[in-house]
Amino acid sequence: MSDSESASLPFRHVAVIGLGLLGSSVARAARACLPGIVITGYDADPAVRDRARAIGLADTIANAAGEAVRGADLVVLCVPVGAMGTAARELAADLSLAAIVSDVGSSKASVAAALGAALPGHRIIPAHPVAGTEQSGPDAGFATLFRNRWCIVTPPADVDAADLARLVAFWEAFGARVETMDAEHHDLVLAVTSHLPHLIAYTIVGTASDLERVTQSEVIKYSAGGFRDFTRIAASDPTMWRDVFLNNRDAVLDMLGRFNRDLAELEAAIRAGDGEQLFDHFTRTRAIRRSIIEMGQDDARPDFGRADHSRAGKETVSG
Amino acid sequence: MSDSESASLPFRHVAVIGLGLLGSSVARAARACLPGIVITGYDADPAVRDRARAIGLADTIANAAGEAVRGADLVVLCVPVGAMGTAARELAADLSLAAIVSDVGSSKASVAAALGAALPGHRIIPAHPVAGTEQSGPDAGFATLFRNRWCIVTPPADVDAADLARLVAFWEAFGARVETMDAEHHDLVLAVTSHLPHLIAYTIVGTASDLERVTQSEVIKYSAGGFRDFTRIAASDPTMWRDVFLNNRDAVLDMLGRFNRDLAELEAAIRAGDGEQLFDHFTRTRAIRRSIIEMGQDDARPDFGRADHSRAGKETVSG
Structure with missing residues (x-):
């Protein structure tokens, strides 16, 4: 050197x-x-x-x-x-x-x-x-x-x-x-951008594994409908994540409380058949992904650019 | 022809x-x-x-x-x-x-x-x-x-x-x-492999957009911690998804009820500081991703093979 x-x-x-x-x-x-x-x-x-x-x-x-x-x-x-x-x-x-x-x-x-x-x-x-x-x-x-x-x-x-x-x-x-x-603000920000998403992914993958009327084989076969996205996060290291939840408990529980309230609202809209509320919510959440891609924080290609979605097929249209 | x-x-x-x-x-x-x-x-x-x-x-x-x-x-x-x-x-x-x-x-x-x-x-x-x-x-x-x-x-x-x-x-x-x-079984299977994942993703993206102490800019910047995965699904077509929830209401509410119960259990474990229960749950959910990849239903590369995770860096270790 x-x-x-x-x-x-x-x-x-x-x-x-x-x-x-x-x-x-x-x-x-x-x-x-x-x-x-x-x-x-x-x-x-x-x-x-x-x-x-x-x-x-x-x-x-x-x-x-x-x-x-x-x-x-x-x-x-x-x-x-x-x-x-x-x-x-x-x-x-x-x-x-x-x-x-x-x-x-x-x-x-x-x-x-x-x-x-x-x-x-x-x-x-x-x-x-x-x-x-x-x-x-x-x-x-x-x-x-x-x-x-x-x-x-x-x-x-x-x-x-x-x-x-x-x-x-x-x-x-x-x-x-x-x-x-400061450390406290970090813990609050990460509770929403990382810890809550992991908790929810771990939960739904557990829920899907425990059903009686839907087999595990069916869950796996039809996972491309959205479920498979959650399984990636839920495959993360168990020791690391146990420690995160035990060490950032208050911020995680705060964010989880907000999530639960929002989910209960959408549940009520589904129960009431309130299509307008659902549509408004789903429209609002679209914009944030565009911002994430513009900030260079995710792959802009559809479906994260997964290999099985080769865009090669597009050429056949004009060809 | x-x-x-x-x-x-x-x-x-x-x-x-x-x-x-x-x-x-x-x-x-x-x-x-x-x-x-x-x-x-x-x-x-x-x-x-x-x-x-x-x-x-x-x-x-x-x-x-x-x-x-x-x-x-x-x-x-x-x-x-x-x-x-x-x-x-x-x-x-x-x-x-x-x-x-x-x-x-x-x-x-x-x-x-x-x-x-x-x-x-x-x-x-x-x-x-x-x-x-x-x-x-x-x-x-x-x-x-x-x-x-x-x-x-x-x-x-x-x-x-x-x-x-x-x-x-x-x-x-x-x-x-x-x-x-049969159609009824389809609707139950898809409620868990597709409809519930979309509902949850739409919810958490909405929750993250509505915070006071964490700015939208922070949510976007630090989205690589897990949150960005959910924004992909929550960018799906609002009309299509409004209709799905209105037309498969009973099966979605059934699966949502199970998810809510499982989430409440993990929440209680975090509150009680029960590391063992968290670790056991997080270990169990790991296996299902392996099955999905073995069945050819997802990209086996880390992080779905996203472009920003080029594996090129690996070569520098032995080089």
Whole structure:
């Protein structure tokens, strides 16, 4: 590594703790986007460490969290939000006071509290890249996961401005767009854009699995009517999502209450045969998808561009 | 057209009534998969007829429904389920008694009743291809929409076996897999695999649009956390979906009742901090997605193979 390369890096050495979908994506993105950075990794599961070594995820995969963070100037905790405190305590003794400690957890107030308690006096700046897939484990990650996605950083009030700038530069190097806000607001926003959608998807997939008069085979066969969309989200990692609901309980219950009231209103309209109310509601919800596509936050192709909807057939019309 | 080609066609002349996403896809698939078949089309909206002519959707786009069905041996009604009766009455006088009348509606008991009342003595075989996208209109259709999708046919008890075989052959020519069942069972199955998912998606997108403490701009920016998946379904045609809920009310309310009970259970688990119950539920729902992918009913790639999740980044790991 030349001096000029190293000078432009926001960090010299990143330690990634937890090597699932997110952790392995952080490691891959660092390798791809920050040439010259030293990458060490650790996972509590020996099988995941073995796999991470086999696929060359990092320069070194350590057998202990402390070993992984020794000499690191950035530590990114990529474990379920309920495991943050334990993971932090495990590496505390080996962590430099100069190192920045961050994470990728989906709830932020509880993570800030857990890290603050485990690592007093350390430079903690929680973060949440709003990106992912329904897959899990070290093989599921990829370097472009964060490209064109938002990363929300929730710095404490007394954050060092230079520390914050370095963490922002780290995420921007991966192609992410960074926004800062306080942890409580993050938790409210994500309750509606992520946590409630997951709760509802998990629920309906469970409902469909438990019917007597409709078989599971029928549910699967005719899932292209809409149901299959929900099964993707409901295939997400159970441990991660259990922890999200336990750690962002109040905001999730608040959003769920609003959803329940809105659903009861539509139910009443169906029961009453009130076509006008249904039509008005369904028209209103159309616009928001256009905005999401215009903001580059979803694939503009019909049906997310799924493979089985090849547009090849269109040519036959004029041909 | 040679005699041998024409002999292998299940129908000589198909009339497509309603030229939106489904109707235009039927016309395109007929053009692509049944070479030699005569295709006529009609839509109640003059602007849609003009557009259909401009893109050459059919051999003839008629200015009246009766004109479109004259001489046809198959008529496929591709209008919202609430408009089936009116559309059928409009063409009744010009319809041959030898013609088979079918449709593509998402609810079947109400359509069978409406067509039966409008076309007494005619050969009515309702059908429902379980396929679609969130887009609407004559430009949204494509010839491969039905490929590898299921088409459910709900024949009356006294159906002529040869008629049924011809309709099955028509859909199979498009690459669809055909299943027959009674209309009531169809309506129950689709209530869970299609109608309830749409109702829930419409609800949550409405809920997210109406918040005070979270702005619409935040909902859009952070939609990749899961919410954006729901916006696709909630962008579906409002008229079509209003009619579905009004015409399959009992089955939808039945499934909605079950969903509400299951959601209340998960809500109670979150409130009580019962991580074990959440984990068990989230583990159970994972398996069904694997089955859907194994059955070829969804894209196996992570995140439906969305374009912004290019897997190109993977190569950087070993490189």
